[in-house]
Amino acid sequence: xxxxxxxxxxxxxxxxxxxxxxxxxxxxxxxxxxxxxxxxxxxxxxxxxxxxxxxxxxxxxxxxxxxxxxxxxxxxxxxxxxxxxxxxxxxxxxxxxxxxxxxxxxxxxxxxxxxxxxxxxxxxxxxxxxxxxxxxxxxxxxxxxxxxxxxxxxxxxxxxxxxxxxxxxxxxxxxxxxxxxxxxxxxxxxxxxxxxxxxxxxxxxxxxxxxxxxxxxxxxxxxxxxxxxxxxxxxxxxxxxxxxxxxxxxxxxxxxxxxxxxxxxxxxxxxxxxxxxxxxxxxxxxxxxxxxxxxxxxxxxxxxxxxxxxxxxxxxxxxxxxxxxxxxxxxxxxxxxxxxxxxxxxxxxxxxxxxxxxxxxxxxxxxxxxxxxxxxxxxxxxxxxxxxxxxxxxxxxxxxxxxxxxxxxxxxxxxxxxxxxxxxxxxxxxxxxxxxxxxxxxxxxxxxxxxxxxxxxxxxxxxxxxxxxxxxxxxxxxxxxxxxxxxxxxxxxxxxxxxxxxxxxxxxxxxxxxxxxxxxxxxxxxxxxxxxxxxxxxxxxxxxxxxxxxxxxxxxxxxxxxxxxxxxxxxxxxxxxxxxxxxxxxxxxxxxxxxxxxxxxxxxxxxxxxxxxxxxxxxxxxxxxxxxxxxxxxxxxxxxxxxxxxxxxxxxxxxxxxxxxxxxxxxxxxxxxxxxxxxxxxxxxxxxxxxxxxxxxxxxxxxxxxxxxxxxxxxxxxxxxxxxxxxxxxxxxxxxxxxxxxxxxxxxxxxxxxxxxxxxxxxxxxxxxxxxxxxxxxxxxxxxxxxxxxxxxxxxxxxxxxxxxxxxxxxxxxxxxxxxxxxxxxxxxxxxxxxxxxxxxxxxxxxxxxxxxxxxxxxxxxxxxxxxxxxxxxxxxxxxxxxxxxxxxxxxxxxxxxxxxxxxxxxxxxxxxxxxxxxxxxxxxx
Numbered sequence: 001x002x003x004x005x006x007x008x009x010x011x012x013x014x015x016x017x018x019x020x021x022x023x024x025x026x027x028x029x030x031x032x033x034x035x036x037x038x039x040x041x042x043x044x045x046x047x048x049x050x051x052x053x054x055x056x057x058x059x060x061x062x063x064x065x066x067x068x069x070x071x072x073x074x075x076x077x078x079x080x081x082x083x084x085x086x087x088x089x090x091x092x093x094x095x096x097x098x099x100x101x102x103x104x105x106x107x108x109x110x111x112x113x114x115x116x117x118x119x120x121x122x123x124x125x126x127x128x129x130x131x132x133x134x135x136x137x138x139x140x141x142x143x144x145x146x147x148x149x150x151x152x153x154x155x156x157x158x159x160x161x162x163x164x165x166x167x168x169x170x171x172x173x174x175x176x177x178x179x180x181x182x183x184x185x186x187x188x189x190x191x192x193x194x195x196x197x198x199x200x201x202x203x204x205x206x207x208x209x210x211x212x213x214x215x216x217x218x219x220x221x222x223x224x225x226x227x228x229x230x231x232x233x234x235x236x237x238x239x240x241x242x243x244x245x246x247x248x249x250x251x252x253x254x255x256x257x258x259x260x261x262x263x264x265x266x267x268x269x270x271x272x273x274x275x276x277x278x279x280x281x282x283x284x285x286x287x288x289x290x291x292x293x294x295x296x297x298x299x300x301x302x303x304x305x306x307x308x309x310x311x312x313x314x315x316x317x318x319x320x321x322x323x324x325x326x327x328x329x330x331x332x333x334x335x336x337x338x339x340x341x342x343x344x345x346x347x348x349x350x351x352x353x354x355x356x357x358x359x360x361x362x363x364x365x366x367x368x369x370x371x372x373x374x375x376x377x378x379x380x381x382x383x384x385x386x387x388x389x390x391x392x393x394x395x396x397x398x399x400x401x402x403x404x405x406x407x408x409x410x411x412x413x414x415x416x417x418x419x420x421x422x423x424x425x426x427x428x429x430x431x432x433x434x435x436x437x438x439x440x441x442x443x444x445x446x447x448x449x450x451x452x453x454x455x456x457x458x459x460x461x462x463x464x465x466x467x468x469x470x471x472x473x474x475x476x477x478x479x480x481x482x483x484x485x486x487x488x489x490x491x492x493x494x495x496x497x498x499x500x501x502x503x504x505x506x507x508x509x510x511x512x513x514x515x516x517x518x519x520x521x522x523x524x525x526x527x528x529x530x531x532x533x534x535x536x537x538x539x540x541x542x543x544x545x546x547x548x549x550x551x552x553x554x555x556x557x558x559x560x561x562x563x564x565x566x567x568x569x570x571x572x573x574x575x576x577x578x579x580x581x582x583x584x585x586x587x588x589x590x591x592x593x594x595x596x597x598x599x600x601x602x603x604x605x606x607x608x609x610x611x612x613x614x615x616x617x618x619x620x621x622x623x624x625x626x627x628x629x630x631x632x633x634x635x636x637x638x639x640x641x642x643x644x645x646x647x648x649x650x651x652x653x654x655x656x657x658x659x660x661x662x663x664x665x666x667x668x669x670x671x672x673x674x675x676x677x678x679x680x681x682x683x684x685x686x687x688x689x690x691x692x693x694x695x696x697x698x699x700x701x702x703x704x705x706x707x708x709x710x711x712x713x714x715x716x717x718x719x720x721x722x723x724x725x726x727x728x729x730x731x732x733x734x735x736x737x738x739x740x741x742x743x744x745x746x747x748x749x750x751x752x753x754x755x756x757x758x759x760x761x762x763x764x765x766x767x768x769x770x771x772x773x774x775x776x777x778x779x780x781x782x783x784x785x786x787x788x789x790x791x792x793x794x795x796x797x798x799x800x801x802x803x804x805x806x807x808x809x810x811x812x813x814x815x816x817x818x819x820x821x822x823x824x825x826x827x828x829x830x831x832x833x834x835x836x837x838x839x840x841x842x843x844x845x846x847x848x849x850x851x852x853x854x855x856x857x858x859x860x861x862x863x864x865x866x867x868x869x870x871x872x873x874x875x876x877x878x879x880x881x882x883x884x885x886x887x888x889x890x891x892x893x894x895x896x897x898x899x900x901x902x903x904x905x906x907x908x909x910x911x912x913x914x915x916x917x918x919x920x921x922x923x924x925x926x
Contacts, residue, residue, distance in 0.1 A: 012202040043801040048095045048115050055092075055122050062368050067261040070235070071228050073194040076160060080368050089119040094818050109141045114150065121157055124498060127439040130157040137173075148174055148184040155191050164594040171195050188218035190225060197232075200595040206232050217610050223254045227262060234265065243269050260296055264303055281307055297327040297333045305341075318342070336366030340376060352387040361381060375558045382923065385553060389546040393574075396539045396546075403529045403536070414525050418518045544578035547571035550586070561591050582607065588614040596626040636662075640671050644831040647678055655682040670887065673709040674700065674835070680713070684734035692733035694718055706885050708835070711842040808905045808921045815903040816874035817866035818881070820889070821915060822896045833863060835888035839881060840865075860911040867903070 059082065063075035082089075092115055099112035117132030133154035138146050151174035156332055158167035174188045189212035196205035209229045215223060230245035246269070249262040271280035277377075283306050288294050293300065305320030321338050328335040359380030366373055379386070402410050470804075518574045530539040538711030547567055556562035568584045575581075585603045592600035607617050643658040660680045663672075676699045684692035696713045703710055720727055822829065854862040868874040878898055886893055899922040901909075910914050 015754075024053075044095045044099055045115070048092045051088050051092050051095075052115065052118060052122075055088050057121075058085055059122060064371070064701065066333075066337070066372075068337060070197065070231050071224065073190050073197075073225065073228065074156065076156070076842050077124050078164065087121060089123050092119040093114075094573075110136060110146050111265060112145055114146055117150070118136075118153065120502075121153060121478070124160075126157040126160045130154050130161070130413060133157065144177070144180040145183050148177060148181040148188065150193050150375065151177075152184060155195065159194060164195075167195055167718075170198075186212045186215035186221070190217070190221070193225075198595075202232050202236055206236070206238075217471075219253065223249060223252050223258070227254070227258055230262070230265070234269065239269050240272060240375070251369070257296075260293070260299070264299075268303075295331065298324045298329070298331060298338070302326060302334065302338055302341075305338075309345075318345075332365050333367055333370055336362050336370065339365055342626055343380070347457075350715055352383060354382070355387075356383050367434060375560065378557055382557065383554065385923075386550060389550050393543050396543045399525075399529055400539055402525065403531050410529075414522055417525070418521050421521060422518050451683050512788045540575040540576055544571050544575040544580045547574065548580045549582065549840050551584070555591065565591050565649075582611050582614055582616060586619075589620070595723075597664040632666075636666055636669060636671055637892075640675065641828060641831050641890055643678060644676070644834065645828075646832065647682065650685070652682040652685045655679070656686075671701070673703040673706040674887070677709045677713070677838075677871045681734065685732055687732060689720070689724075689728050689730070689733045693717070696720075706837060708887050712838050715842060715845075731866055748826070798877060807908060808901075808918055810871055810900070810922075811900065813870050816868040816871060817864040817901055817903065817906060818868070818878050818898065819867075819906065820863040820885070820896055820898050822861040822863070822891055823859075823918070824888075824891065824895050825855065825861060827861075827891050827895075829853060829861060829863060829891075831890045832888060835861065835890075838883075839884065839888060843880060852905075856909060856915065857911040860915055862906075862909070862915075864901075864906060871900060 020448075026714075059077050060075040062081050062084075063643070065071055065075075086567035096112040096115040096119075099109060113132060113136050114243055117129050117136065120126075133150040135864065137154070140146055147188070151170055155167045155170040155174065158164075158170060163487065171192050174184075178188050189208050193205045193208035195211060198201070206229065209225055212225055213229070217225075226245050227249050230242045230249065233239075233242035233245065243266055246262040246266045250259050250266070251559065252259075256263070259502055267280060267283050271283070272301060281304055283309075284300050287299060287300050301324035302380070303319045305317045305324060308314075308317035321342055324337055324338045332379060339358050339362040343355050343362055346352075346358060347355035363373075363377050363380055366376065379732040386695075388435070402413060457662060504615065522720055530536040547570055551564050551567035551571065553569060554560040565588060568588050571578075571580060571584055585607050589603040589607065591598050605621060607614070607620060611617055639658075643655055643662065646654045647656055652746060655678060658677050659682075680692065680695040680699055683695045696716050699713050700710055700717075736902050820832075833851055833853065838847050849865060851863055851865045852869075854864060856862060865877070866879065878900055881888070882898065885898070891898055897919060901918065901922070909918060
């Protein structure tokens, strides 16, 4: 009876429930909500959090701390660390997306978004992550824990993106609400500490870390933060506090390597306080006898070497660095750090041969996951670039020092240098060491001598490399008067053309011989001394140019702002007034902005007061100035291309009227000489010789200093003078191209673009993206990122050698081209190729140079010019055309680069990734 009654009751209840639920959305019923909460929490959130914790552990276990530097607050992901976790993290995103799309009425949508945000962060997709964290903060303000956690992680993402200003605002917001969530207080203070460290505010960072430790966090975080606090206190001279915190780390459950380094720091602090370095070395050596330190022998030797190095005991330091390398067992990163120490030492002492070897060993030994690995690799790969610039600085400093001596002192000093170099050369010969090795810079005995220092003419390696550079630029020339003469044949010009008017001191070695002539060396020193004020100014300009290249390399390639700042300021100290003063001021103004507004404002005021009408001053006053100038340049290029198109179609009256309209719109501009030249050609095609000749003369008068068009106009006039009767008989001075008549050789032939399309990937139609935080973030990131150029740099020390890490090579003799790589597939490059033709006719008259256009995979356009028979010829052409390339190319300067390449390598460039890879290889090899 009871069973029957219960059945009737259940049926009635279900019926009523059905009536109720039929009035509301099936997915928004009480039962549905309950089921969604249940499955969201236990089927998705729980499992996804387990996967997330696993990925965090894996990334942190792969992170390698550099105890020689200040540790980071968190073990942050990087692309290399994230690579192994992508599958796991994609699975988390997929699981969380199920909640967002199918369980909208559960209580866990915000948790799902948080999982997606963290997974993106751990994938090193920091821009996407920051967008998700922003979405959470804005849409779930009442969920205090999630809001605060989102702010912390967003600030970390922004720091990884180097967006300091927004990161600072985000941390300020988190601090504003810090009392709303005790769960995240420690992380807020810790993230604030990382921000302060990044901006150079170590004193404030100390207080923030103390707050983080007081707020309490996980045990491992507390140990790490205490170690960092000790490091900061040590740097700021708070030795007692630093010692106490290092001691706390030693006595804690810290990882053995951290505890070991904390103990080393305690020993150092004790001995520095007592001033007994000998005791410190003795105590470190005592650690070598303890079995538990067997795997840390390399680190102990490294620290002993550092003490010797600090005391300028170079030989003892090098011995112990080598002991560290030999005793390395499991810690390859310590071995790599030691290699790096020696590489930097030899580089600073101008021994570039050894420095290159040690940089190569550093890169091959260190883990790619090591912090700063890419920067080390880039520095090693670009050692030639840095070395050449530093050699220029050392050479010019030495010449200037000699120039300031009295005649007697100068003769005596140069005599000493000549004797030293001659004796070394003779010793090399007596030891049956080929002098070619000396010329190549392989003079280890001399290079290792600490007495040589950076004095250029005392350093045989530097002299030898200078000679090699001379041969590369100028060819294997005889020592003769007027060796840079311009009256050479066209073929000779392709081998030796250069815009550099100065004789490199590397030419002191007799070209083409295996001997060193003391009198030749002496005369070359004397001939290159900057004894007059104009020569001294030229010398200072060369130094400024070298410093500027180095500073740009550290700023743009290595992202090493501190070294870039130091290099730029060294430039200003050495050459306060040079053509680089203004751009250096601007670079320093921008570089100092994140951490030192006082210095930034100082350089800002220098720009505004000394260069008030410069583009840099206008960009400072009006943030939109640069954008407006770019838009103006694009519009001007578009107008020029339109008129050039009319000229190509032989619509000469329309060319004349079109140029007139451009002059009215843009008045005098950078393309005015080229527009005047098109106007002159249109006149020549529509009027007789006198009008054409008059137009040429007017062009030369209006633009006497133009280096691209005016020389061409002068050659036209010379041709007219030699062929006046023939030209005067024509109805129009210029005729359209006719293969059956003798051509006017200076008359430009308009060639249609010969496009060789290389396409490996079909063009895919883009599919619409959903309007989600992820889609919006991805779209914004793609817009901000621009063309993709993140490819590994090829490893190459010298130009002739191909390496195992690159499919490319640059042999001495081959079929070479100079390539102009345009990264936008859309612009019509006919007008740019026309400009190249103009350049070739004036600078390389009689040399059979052709320029062709090749499209690559609907991604890039390559204009390749040649052919050249050697790398030196092609490189010389690149050096000659580069100063006027901005006038020749009718596309923005940030859309093209140049490189020299062999025909064989050119045929391998099938897509943008390969082009970018070759560009990196070329930069590292050149």
